[in-house]
Amino acid sequence: MSTHKVTVYGNATCPFCGAARMLLAKKGVDFEDIAVADDPARFADMQERTGSRTVPQIFIGERHVGGFDELYALDKSGELDELLAN
Secondary structure, eight states: OOSSOEEEEEOSSOHHHHHHHHHHHHTTOOEEEEEOTTOHHHHHHHHHHHSOOSSOEEEETTEEEESHHHHHHHHHHTHHHHHHHO
């Protein structure tokens, strides 16, 4: 569905990471799932890209969407489908 690369920085035990993955999967979106919990280099990359230390951190293309709350709000407003399609 998405013409943009979708990236989720997260970890295996975070419930919000799981919810973000489920929402994207439900929409049929293929996404890169980057586990940062045990990888300091990937965690540092996430921090550099987002300025945040919390997960999940979600990108659609180069646009930093934020975390699950922001992803969910975009879905409810209909803007997520537009972002994924454009």
